[in-house]
Amino acid sequence: xxxxxxxxxxxxxxxxxxxxxxxxxxxxxxxxxxxxxxxxxxxxxxxxxxxxxxxxxxxxxxxxxxxxxxxxxxxxxxxxxxxxxxxxxxxxxxxxxxxxxxxxxxxxxxxxxxxxxxxxxxxxxxxxxxxxxxxxxxxxxxxxxxxxxxxxxxxxxxxxxxxxxxxxxxxxxxxxxxxxxxxxxxxxxxxxxxxxxxxxxxxxx
Amino acid sequence: xxxxxxxxxxxxxxxxxxxxxxxxxxxxxxxxxxxxxxxxxxxxxxxxxxxxxxxxxxxxxxxxxxxxxxxxxxxxxxxxxxxxxxxxxxxxxxxxxxxxxxxxxxxxxxxxxxxxxxxxxxxxxxxxxxxxxxxxxxxxxxxxxxxxxxxxxxxxxxxxxxxxxxxxxxxxxxxxxxxxxxxxxxxxxxxxxxxxxxxxxxxxxxxxxxxxxxxxxxxxx
Ligand SMILES: [Zn+2]
Numbered sequence: 001x002x003x004x005x006x007x008x009x010x011x012x013x014x015x016x017x018x019x020x021x022x023x024x025x026x027x028x029x030x031x032x033x034x035x036x037x038x039x040x041x042x043x044x045x046x047x048x049x050x051x052x053x054x055x056x057x058x059x060x061x062x063x064x065x066x067x068x069x070x071x072x073x074x075x076x077x078x079x080x081x082x083x084x085x086x087x088x089x090x091x092x093x094x095x096x097x098x099x100x101x102x103x104x105x106x107x108x109x110x111x112x113x114x115x116x117x118x119x120x121x122x123x124x125x126x127x128x129x130x131x132x133x134x135x136x137x138x139x140x141x142x143x144x145x146x147x148x149x150x151x152x153x154x155x156x157x158x159x160x161x162x163x164x165x166x167x168x169x170x171x172x173x174x175x176x177x178x179x180x181x182x183x184x185x186x187x188x189x190x191x192x193x194x195x196x197x198x199x200x201x202x203x204x205x
Numbered sequence: 206x207x208x209x210x211x212x213x214x215x216x217x218x219x220x221x222x223x224x225x226x227x228x229x230x231x232x233x234x235x236x237x238x239x240x241x242x243x244x245x246x247x248x249x250x251x252x253x254x255x256x257x258x259x260x261x262x263x264x265x266x267x268x269x270x271x272x273x274x275x276x277x278x279x280x281x282x283x284x285x286x287x288x289x290x291x292x293x294x295x296x297x298x299x300x301x302x303x304x305x306x307x308x309x310x311x312x313x314x315x316x317x318x319x320x321x322x323x324x325x326x327x328x329x330x331x332x333x334x335x336x337x338x339x340x341x342x343x344x345x346x347x348x349x350x351x352x353x354x355x356x357x358x359x360x361x362x363x364x365x366x367x368x369x370x371x372x373x374x375x376x377x378x379x380x381x382x383x384x385x386x387x388x389x390x391x392x393x394x395x396x397x398x399x400x401x402x403x404x405x406x407x408x409x410x411x412x413x414x415x416x417x418x419x420x421x422x423x424x425x426x
Pocket of ligand 1: 207209210211235239241242243
């Protein structure tokens with residue numbers, strides 16, 4: 001993965017590089033979830049650890065606590081990679097929210113009480129869910145009627161995927177096979193489509 | 206339809222993890238009920254991630270990396286967090302109320318109901334934090350005497366309707382009042398269950414809200 005420049009003239013390049021790096025990170029997370037690949041994790045770690053450390057240092061003003069934040073965040077990534085859902089957001093946002101939760105708890109650690117509400121109870125991003133991790137689970141805030149009312153307004157590539165999954169009831173793997181596109185692409189198109197649908201629903205609410 | 210939402214600034218602080226536990230809990234419950242704010246929060250999380258994690262940062266020293274990787278590979282899996290998504294209900298005065306997901310997951314923190322004054326009931330949530338958060342139930346025709354708040358009060362309507370001199374509020378509405386706003390909530394034909402948190406002005410380190418107002422201390426012991 002490559003770091004990207006913020007320079008304005010490189011905006012276009014940056015966008016491309018960012019989505020490449022997001023796809024790579026999603027792939028690495030999938031490898032970690034499926035095979036516990038240490039190699040995949042090490043690559044992910046060398047990309048995210050420095051960023052997390054910089055975040056921690058800015059937040060805590062303390063190197064040691066910043067390192068604790070890196071370690072706890074990445075430990076969760078290692079054990080909980082299967083909870084990353086590509087359709088809900090990018091890998092870096094997922095990792096950021098884990099770090100945000102750990103920061104929330106670390107800030108209260110010194111006055112810790114045993115019944116204190118923890119970040120996991122407020123933002124249960126690392127809670128196990130019952131759905132099959134391979135099976136795309138429909139965001140419960142979107143109703144089927146809403147999907148059928150608006151999906152025709154999606155860009156062709158996204159509409160095609162939504163149609164097959166939600167109208168024809170195909171699995172993401174089946175869609176990937178039948179369209180001859182990678183599974184990751186099916187997932188990201190589904191995610192973008194649902195995001196767009198949500199916007200359409202809110203606009204027309 | 207929900208018409209009173211938290212401000213963008215407050216959503217931002219929530220997404221950044223900068224609000225107190227009590228305010229965060231009220232926000233999370235509003236977000237359970239509000240598609241609009243759900244969407245905003247996921248966008249804000251993306252933006253926060255770009256702000257905090259995307260910039261180029263100097264690599265960690267090799268020995269630090271190796272040490273951390275070794276520790277991570279040797280670590281035990283953290284305890285599994287199970288989120289019970291089942292519909293949780295509470296019963297009060299023979300009525301049943303449905304709890305949104307965040308409250309349902311924290312239902313064990315809801316304490317006993319006690320009668321306050323008139324037609325007002327209260328159940329505190331113990332969240333192990335210095336700021337206070339309560340379920341408040343107003344029967345129909347209940348009137349809360351006019352009062353001001355020393356800190357900031359966030360109220361979320363879970364079910365029913367109440368009015369104050371500014372407006373009337375329904376399921377999912379989120380109302381934030383600061384010390385300068387006096388108000389006197391009341392119910393009319395309908396009862397109302399709310400979740401209310403009190404905090405010193407949006408500072409999560411500020412801890413206990415010390416309430417000098419005699420009426421508020423009734424709400425928030
Ligand atoms: Zn809202």
